[in-house]
Structure formats: structure tokens, C-alpha cells
Amino acid sequence: APLGVAVLGAGAMGADHVHRLDRVVSGARVAAVADPDGERAKTLAAGIDGCLAVTEPLAALDAAGVDAVLIASPGPAHEAALLAALDRGLPVLCEKPMVPDPAGALRVVAAEECAGRPLVSVGFMRRFDAEHQRLKALLDARELGEPRLLHCRHRNLASHPYFTEEMLISDSVAHEFDAARWLLGQEITAVQVFRPTAGLPGHDGLNDPQLVVFETDGGVVVDVEILANGGFGYQVQTEAVCTRGTARIGEAHGLMTNIAGRWGGEIAQDYLTRFADAYDRELRAWVAATRRGATTGATSWDGYAAAEVCAAGVRAQRTGQRVPITLAPRPGRS
């Protein structure tokens, strides 16, 4: 029988995942959709055979035929949903941020330990992006020598009205924190934020771009340009500078044209488009892993580490200081 999935959150990300589970990924069916906006849940569930629409997350977890949970509600709702899923022994794929505050993230790590087996996968989709995977393979094989620097650019078309300056770190650069930990296999030890636009009138009061610089326990330095209101499209680029060479990803996508003495190409407008393949691969991998009792991609520990680095990043942004980071002891390791 296909894996019955309860999807919590019927916003843009939840809806995208529901369609993916329904139409792209085999071996799974959407058994229930929950959203505080009942109409939104109903609209999304309509047309999916036997899919229940509810307003309460717990009603979705307890619905008939639910074997696993996909959490795509807003970050602050994640901890309660994760703890309820773990309490029921249900495997979960949780969108980032796993839990925004580090203490809450640690409670999830502890609850998963209590459950006695890995149940939590965190949706840092870049780990499933083909270019990111090629870069990781290259770095792991040390083909370019030892990594020294990562230069990252993270540019969005425009920010939502509710987007805050803190979210440049906790919502956007969160991806680079996870990607760097994963690409390098190293932990982040300190973070600093430079705000060239501080004091200037920002776009809707949001001061961007900002430059986030962080260090790892392997001595690598990572710089991230975060630009929420680039106005031209969605761009995620990384260049690794190593002792014998460099490698870049995220440069060109899609159609290239030559016309009237000019060449040009396309830039994706949002992450749902840019990372569509990565999301497909992520969900396929999650469904397959879940059916054999395993997890995939980022773990609850990775979710915690990202939360800890984000919290330090927000402090660094506020104070202008370099903020050192110490992770909590990792359960099961000395």
C-alpha cells in the first residue's frame, strides 16, 4: 500500500508538496491536509481521492491511513507538530526551519532519541540539488585539494511584507548554514554580519543586502551575500576556493539565447522553480526511505545546529559583533 501522508500547512510550500506527492512521487498518497484556514485545506484536498481536510494538526495525524507526516506550516508551529508525530512514532519530513529556537530544537532531538529510532528528516532541499551534490562529491574526493573559502550569493526577487531583517538570517541564510555544514562536513564556530545599508532607507524598511561571514572548525571561511529584494529573480550560487582549484555552481539555468547582437538567458523567479528538481528528489528519497524505516537528508541534529547558528547570526546582526558558537553535546556521541 502507498505511504499515507498527512500534510500540515496548506500555504505555498504545503500546496507544492501536496501536488508533488499526488502527481510526481510514486508510492505515496496524501491522506490528510491540515490548515487553520479550513477553506484553504479543503481546496487543496479537493480532487485527491479519500483526502481528509481538517483545521487541527492533531486530527490529521490521527486520521485513518496516516503513516507519515510532512510539516509545511510556519516555523513557530513546528515543535508541537514534531513532538506529537514523534509521540505517535510517525516519521516526519519537516520543512526548514525545523524549530526556530535552539532550545526547542534540542527538545525535538531528545524526543527522537526517546523514540529509539531515527524518524525526523529536515527539508533542506539544497542537499538534493544535482549541482550541490556534484560540488559535495568533488569536495569529498579532495579533487581540488583542501577547501579554504566558500563564496555564496543568495538573491531573492522580492521580500514578503511580513519579512523582517532577522529573517534574512533565520529564514534565508539558514540554507547556507546548512549547506556549508553539509558540503564541508564541518561545524560552524563563529558568525559575523556586515550591514552596508544600515542607516539608509531600506526597501519597505528592510536593510539589504547584508554580508554574513562565518568560520568553521576546519578553518574554512564562508561569506554569504544575502539580497532579499534583488528585483530580477532568484539566484543561489556558491564558489568553493580550494588549495588546487575552484568550483562554482548555480551560474546558469535553462534557456540561453543569441539574438540581435546580444546573448542572454533565463533566471528563475522563485525557489519553487529553481529547486523544483531538488524538491522532487527530496520527496522521492523521503518516501523511499520512510517505507524502509529510515530517514533522509538533514537530521534533527542538523536542524538543531542550523537553529543554533541562526540564533547566533541574529545576535551578530543586532550587535555588529563576531559571535562564537558552541553546540550542545550531541546525544549518543562523546
Ligand code: ISE
Ligand atoms: C525562504 O523561506 C526559503 O526557504 C528560500 O529557499 C529562500 O531563498 C528565501 O530567502 C526564504 O525566505
